[in-house]
Amino acid sequence: MTDDTFDIRFITDDERPAWLRALNTGFLQAPAVSEERAEARRIADAGQRVYGVFEGDRVVGAFRSYDQELTVPGGQLVPANAISNVTVLPTHRRRGILTRVMGEDLRAAKERGDVAATLIAAEYAIYGRYGFGPATSVAEWTIDVPRTGLDPRWAAPECGGRIEMVDPEEVRKTGPELHERVRRGQVGAVSRVPQWWDAGTGVLRVYEGDRPVPTFVAYRSPEGSLEGMAAYEVDDAWTGGGQAANTLTVKWLIGTSPRAERALWHFLCSIDWVTTVKSGQRGPDDLLPRLFPDPRAVGITQLADWLWVRILDVERALAARTYAGSGELVLEVDDAAGLAGGRFLLAASPEGASCARSTRGADLALDVTDLASLWLGDESVARLAALGRVREVRAGAVREADALLRTSGRPWCPDMF
Numbered sequence: 001m002t003d004d005t006f007d008i009r010f011i012t013d014d015e016r017p018a019w020l021r022a023l024n025t026g027f028l029q030a031p032a033v034s035e036e037r038a039e040a041r042r043i044a045d046a047g048q049r050v051y052g053v054f055e056g057d058r059v060v061g062a063f064r065s066y067d068q069e070l071t072v073p074g075g076q077l078v079p080a081n082a083i084s085n086v087t088v089l090p091t092h093r094r095r096g097i098l099t100r101v102m103g104e105d106l107r108a109a110k111e112r113g114d115v116a117a118t119l120i121a122a123e124y125a126i127y128g129r130y131g132f133g134p135a136t137s138v139a140e141w142t143i144d145v146p147r148t149g150l151d152p153r154w155a156a157p158e159c160g161g162r163i164e165m166v167d168p169e170e171v172r173k174t175g176p177e178l179h180e181r182v183r184r185g186q187v188g189a190v191s192r193v194p195q196w197w198d199a200g201t202g203v204l205r206v207y208e209g210d211r212p213v214p215t216f217v218a219y220r221s222p223e224g225s226l227e228g229m230a231a232y233e234v235d236d237a238w239t240g241g242g243q244a245a246n247t248l249t250v251k252w253l254i255g256t257s258p259r260a261e262r263a264l265w266h267f268l269c270s271i272d273w274v275t276t277v278k279s280g281q282r283g284p285d286d287l288l289p290r291l292f293p294d295p296r297a298v299g300i301t302q303l304a305d306w307l308w309v310r311i312l313d314v315e316r317a318l319a320a321r322t323y324a325g326s327g328e329l330v331l332e333v334d335d336a337a338g339l340a341g342g343r344f345l346l347a348a349s350p351e352g353a354s355c356a357r358s359t360r361g362a363d364l365a366l367d368v369t370d371l372a373s374l375w376l377g378d379e380s381v382a383r384l385a386a387l388g389r390v391r392e393v394r395a396g397a398v399r400e401a402d403a404l405l406r407t408s409g410r411p412w413c414p415d416m417f
């Protein structure tokens with residue numbers, strides 16, 4: 001039930017400490033916020049849409065969204081509305097507060113011309129009702145270093161490139177441009193706000209109890225160009241018998257080429273004292289296991305949904321991506337919120353695609369949430385049909401749709417936001 005006693009508006013700088021206390025409380029963190037943290041958040045959230053839900057002058061709910069770009073199959077970047085920091089005080093839940101803020105923010109995003117909205121969902125059950133579907137997956141791998149088969153005398157990349165330790169300043173200087181190149185080639189990747197690099201290198205301490213700044217390492221090609229970078233931290237674990245048993249945890253690792261990724265993973269697994277490497281969040285079909293002589297040394301320790309997408313404009317979403325073959329498909333897209341539904345004719349070929357509203361008979365019927373799962377290539381039409389989520393209206397349409405929508409790899413969103 002919606003309760004109209006709540007006022008929803010963007011917060012002022014003066015209201016930020018109260019907003020952060022509500023956010024912390026909702027996320028089960030200690031509520032107290034120091035002046036430095038409030039100031040860091042003011043800088044980190046500059047230019048973004050920071051909604052507060054007020055009951056009188058008390059903040060009872062938080063919600064933040066900002067402009068983002070999302071890479072779709074073929075490499076086009078589409079404008080997206082990134083959503084984060086969603087919470088309602090435990091005393092004010094299940095009264096329709098999130099439904100109201102989400103409704104306002106999605107309508108505004110559609111009016112601005114965003115093709116989609118994106119978020120990383122805390123719980124699976126929350127966002128389907130707002131038209132979001134899981135659109136990329138995440139895998140975390142644990143590497144048993146002594147079993148990888150990597151030559152213990154490994155000292156440098158076989159390709160002739162080199163690995164360099166880099167300091168945070170260098171990361172801030174060269175990281176953004178490297179990431180720009182990486183995200184253009186990675187379906188499901190999103191743009192980073194400039195503050196991302198300050199927060200990741202210790203310049204902007206956004207959270208109370210922020211972890212120490214990680215160690216950074218870069219890969220340069222034999223020609224000297226920067227092709228990869230990683231951030232990692234290591235615990236200090238030894239066995240009672242005096243054997244090193246350190247675990248290295250990768251915070252992030254990006255590369256513009258397979259040779260960069262290979263060199264960085266081999267380097268991380270060659271560091272003395274390190275017996276276990278945790279990969280951090282990777283794509284489900286990451287090259288990682290196959291980069292080692294014995295891929296069985298690399299086991300999956302987490303496999304879950306990651307980026308959720310809410311398509312706001314079906315025509316632009318489907319026209320923006322590329323397709324594996326040629327063909328036409330009429331999709332009946334159901335959207336309970338009335339934002340993006342309708343019947344659409346997709347005409348695709350390897351040269352380009354168009355998508356427009358149509359009155360032709362539908363080939364397939366599906367919900368906008370399931371279209372999101374298909375859009376970036378994380379799901380197959382056949383799987384969704386088997387689950388009863390896609391209805392084949394014209395016989396043969398499921399197979400044809402899969403042939404069109406198929407991508408050569410799974411999408412991956414390297415970022416948490």
Ligand SMILES: CC(=O)SCCNC(=O)CCNC(=O)[C@H](O)C(C)(C)COP(=O)(O)OP(=O)(O)OC[C@H]1O[C@@H](n2cnc3c(N)ncnc32)[C@H](O)[C@@H]1OP(=O)(O)O
Nearest residue numbers: 084085086087088093094095096097098099119121122125
């Ligand atoms: C992108 C991110 O920031 S992810 C982080 C999300 N935040 C959290 O998980 C923090 C803890 N949870 C919360 O703060 C709140 O429960 C929220 C923000 C998830 C939901 O806020 P509320 O104001 O309670 O949601 P609202 O009352 O609008 O609920 C709408 C519907 O979603 C359902 N719902 C809300 N939260 C959940 C949940 N966690 N699990 C299952 N269903 C849920 C409600 O039951 C309601 O269902 P109905 O439409 O069938 O009646």
